Amino acid sequence: MAFARRAGARLLALLPRPRSRACAGTMAQPRCFALELPGCALAHFAVGTAAEGTAAPGALPDPRAAALLGPPGRSYSLCVPVAPGRDCAARVRAARLHQRLLQQLRRGPLKRCQLRRLLCYCPSGGVGGLQQGVLLHDPCDSPDTRRALLALLDSYVEAPRPCLGEFMGDPRHQLWQRPWELRDGQGWRQVDPEPVVSAPEPTLHPVVPDLPSSGVFPHREAARAVLEACTPFIPEARAMLDLVSQCPAQVQKGKFPVIVIEGLDATGKTTVTQAVSDALKAVLLKSPPASISQWRKVFDDEPTIIRRAFYSLGNYIVASEIAKASVTSPVVVDRYWHSTATYAIATEVSGTVHHLPPAHHPIYQWPKDLLKPDLVLLLTVSPEERLNRIQGRGLERTREETELEANSIFRQKVEVSYQRMESPGCRVVDASPCRETVLQTVLSLIQSHCKQS
Known part of the structure; x- marks a missing residue:
């Protein structure tokens, strides 16, 4: 016991008054x-x-x-x-x-x-x-x-x-x-x-004060600056920037409605977007667009700030496509800015749903220089139903989509972030029923919204 006290005293002597x-x-x-x-x-x-x-x-x-x-x-x-x-x-x-x-x-x-x-x-x-x-x-x-x-x-x-x-x-x-x-x-x-x-x-x-410069970019130039910094070691960054440079800085939506359909993997999003575009005789677009799909693997292997800059700029390429297509027909978009933002928030904000930025925080606001859709629909299903749909699909998924299956807290953060988006917000659609029922619900919401616009 005496030896332990002497050893403790020696250790305490090694711990001087702290200084910066x-x-x-x-x-x-x-x-x-x-x-x-x-x-x-x-x-x-x-x-x-x-x-x-x-x-x-x-x-x-x-x-x-x-x-x-x-x-x-x-x-x-x-x-x-x-x-x-x-x-x-x-x-x-x-x-x-x-x-x-x-x-x-x-x-x-x-x-x-x-x-x-x-x-x-x-x-x-x-x-x-x-x-x-x-x-x-x-x-x-x-x-x-x-x-x-x-x-x-x-x-x-x-x-x-x-x-x-x-x-x-x-x-x-x-x-x-x-x-x-x-x-x-x-x-x-x-x-x-x-x-x-x-x-x-x-x-x-x-982490929230840093998100506008590291993951949820409020305008195109913020995302561009990140990829400019990557050009010395990621050749695809320069190719991506050249493609973005061909898009006008400001684009206007045409006279026809633009409908965005969002949702986690296995909520029926691909099926619904195709069915809605067929029913409305609409142009179907996807974000990220096909023109940058060959670079996804490169940027998916990079840290969040680079990965999100890539996907953010992809939205501006899609916006240019929306502007052209909406002049002559309705447009349906499979994912858009909300997906980019929600996954970035859920990934970067550690902890649980409790630690997300509160509702009405500016991080949930749509970028002012990005073309806005008329309506955003968020397809949801129960976690159990989602898991049943995923099993056996064997589709290639991104790092975040894989984590949705393994980490229920991450999934909850994505879902809550979706629901807190504003200007425009997401209209939640229960995608659990059969395909025909979900399609009728979606078409009814689109018709009702277009009448009010």
Whole structure:
């Protein structure tokens, strides 16, 4: 017992009074964290000086987070810094670095560790203060894990480098984070530990202020800027931009109605759009359009900011097609902007439906420079019915569509985001009945809406 007390005293002596630190010799690190827990719950905690005003000194964070951060085992935070401001090239570099980091953590000696999504943010909020990250938990507390992480950081020769922090507990059951810094000529060294304390959940999920520049682009130029930053390493980005440049900056809808039909996979969307276009003698269009389908695989393998810029610009190509077709006939569109936005929101906003931006938030507003449809119909079926329809189809699906099947919380976030869209909003249609009944319901809604317009 006396030995344990002496050992505890020695450990406490190693934990000096914390002070603010910069991240690995680069820029100041955001000091609040949102950790995604099992079941998609979020735990918020703060480190060091950001802890001021968030909790009493020495207060423990959420016990679910404490179980991941503290012993037994050992946890490490890895976060990707982003240069301040709205520089698209810096955002793209950080997003690709984060994706590369995740891929490397899932193989080799580190693949035995558990990974949890981690967001680092400034407690004051605002645009540009967000860092994507990951919490790596080693249940065995193996020294090989630390060595592998430092070797991994050494492989990043260009800025930005991921920031590495190591969590530790003390005999008083308090938690600390000890950053690693790269010192010139001295290699990696740990610096002074800083206390980990609980932090209140912010009013708005920390990723939301960044969404207009990283996933839900409010206008064409915002998406263009992202793909411009990609042209040095994605040849297809230049081809895509050339195609978009051929589309007029502003297009007007013709005199005939434009109907968009949205819905998750296996809600009958393809069948209904074809049947409606036949019944109305309408032109049937799809988003993304066929003219860019050959590049989908390339962009689907990229981080969200690049993938969503690609699909956003695809909507502007479709808008140009809608403008031409609606001059002479009705137009039915299989998916459009709402799909692009809802999947981006559901993917980027970690946690549950509770953490989505509230109804009437500007993120749900239609882009002002994108041609608006007259009516948007959202086909829905029960999760059970959807699963029955999916089984045996064997169709190739995107990463998000695959996740819809495996992750019910992700599916719920997509569905709620659809329902919160405004200007125009979605008219929900129960697509569970037989095809003929659903078709009659859809045609009735279109007829009623066109009479009122």
